[in-house]
Amino acid sequence: MKVILLQDVKNYGKKNQIVEVSDGYAKNYLIPNKLAIYATKSDVDHLNVKLKKESQEKESLIKEQEKLKEKIESLILNFSLKVKDNKPFGAVSLTQVCDRMAKEHQIVLDKRKFEQHENLNKIGLFYLKVKLDFKIQATLKVQIEGKE
CATH class of the missing domain: 3.10.430.100 (Ribosomal protein L9, C-terminal domain)
Structure with missing residues (x-):
């Protein structure tokens, strides 16, 4: 099952990554503890927009520092x-x-x-x-x- 991590999870990945985990681990641990959400198409699209916006903000901050x-x-x-x-x-x-x-x-x-x-x-x-x-x-x- 593919999930989007909401926080860093040891041995699986970092925040905002899409990872493949077992169904039981996702349903019984990650999702109930709000460490991840299901990787639906709309959530993946939303994540991509969010990551693009964050990278643009970071680039503008770097230009300000320069x-x-x-x-x-x-x-x-x-x-x-x-x-x-x-x-x-x-x-x-x-x-x-x-x-x-x-x-x-x-x-x-x-x-x-x-x-x-x-x-x-x-x-x-x-x-x-x-x-x-x-x-x-x-x-x-x-x-x-x-x-x-």
């Missing part, structure tokens, strides 16, 4: 640290970077999305890797200048 990546990589955030005797005092934190991104560029990032962050307590240009959704990575440039 645009966000391009926008992030085109930016340079400028910060300044006090300098005394050629030594900078203080540091720039990820929270400050995220706040500046939100205020100036309307890009909301979570500080946990940054990969391997080192303390930004030196003068110079730093490259911070940001993990976006769908395994997309962007590189944000942070310029730190000294002021007396």
Whole structure:
């Protein structure tokens, strides 16, 4: 008997898959426990439409993340640290970077999305890797200048 799985079922398949199972297993376990439904023609058509719609939504989300990546990589955030005797005092934190991104560029990032962050307590240009959704990575440039 062919059924459409409504949830992942160990040793049989994942959600939204059409699988062949024994009649007794389908009637006595899968269907009563709402793990599957009968694979009628209308249900299969409905599933195909649903899967197509989900894939289109996923593609549009991926395109949005790619645009966000391009926008992030085109930016340079400028910060300044006090300098005394050629030594900078203080540091720039990820929270400050995220706040500046939100205020100036309307890009909301979570500080946990940054990969391997080192303390930004030196003068110079730093490259911070940001993990976006769908395994997309962007590189944000942070310029730190000294002021007396």
